[in-house]
Amino acid sequence: MKRNLILILTLLTTLALLACNTQNEDMAYFQLPPELMGKLAAADLLDGKEDKVIEKCASCSLMMPGKPEFGMDLSDYHLQFCSEPCQASYATDASGRLATLKVPELPAVPELPAEMAPEVPAVPEAPEAEEH
Numbered sequence: 001m002k003r004n005l006i007l008i009l010t011l012l013t014t015l016a017l018l019a020c021n022t023q024n025e026d027m028a029y030f031q032l033p034p035e036l037m038g039k040l041a042a043a044d045l046l047d048g049k050e051d052k053v054i055e056k057c058a059s060c061s062l063m064m065p066g067k068p069e070f071g072m073d074l075s076d077y078h079l080q081f082c083s084e085p086c087q088a089s090y091a092t093d094a095s096g097r098l099a100t101l102k103v104p105e106l107p108a109v110p111e112l113p114a115e116m117a118p119e120v121p122a123v124p125e126a127p128e129a130e131e132h
C-alpha cells in the first residue's frame with residue numbers, strides 16, 4: 001500500500017514537471033500571426049541591428065530603452081522591457097499587446113534640400129598686394 005502511494009506521488013511529480021516544461025516551451029515558441037511577426041521584425045530593426053533582440057520597451061511604444069533583467073522570449077525574438085509591469089503586461093497577453101503596438105517608422109536619414117544646403121564659405125580673398 002505504502003509503495004503504491006510513493007509510486008503515485010512520483011508519477012504526479014513527473015507529470016507536474018512535464019506540464020511546467022510544456023508551458024515554458026509554449027511561451028518561447030508561441031506562434032504569432034504573420035502581421036505580429038512583422039511588427040517584431042520592424043521593432044528589432046529600430047535599434048539598428050537585426051539581431052532578434054528588441055532592445056526598446058515594446059510596452060512603451062518602443063520609446064523607452066529596455067533592460068536585460070526584464071527580458072522575455074517571444075517566438076524567435078527576445079524582448080527587453082523597461083520595467084517589471086511592462087514585462088508583465090506582455091507576459092499575460094503578448095499577442096493582444098503586440099496587436100495594438102505601433103512600431104515607429106525608422107528615422108529617415110535627414111537630407112537637406114539643395115536650396116537649404118549651407119553655402120560653401122567663400123575662400124577669403126587674399127589681400128591685394130600693395131603696389132609700390
Ligand SMILES: [Zn+2]
Nearest residue numbers: 057060082086
Ligand atoms: Zn516600458
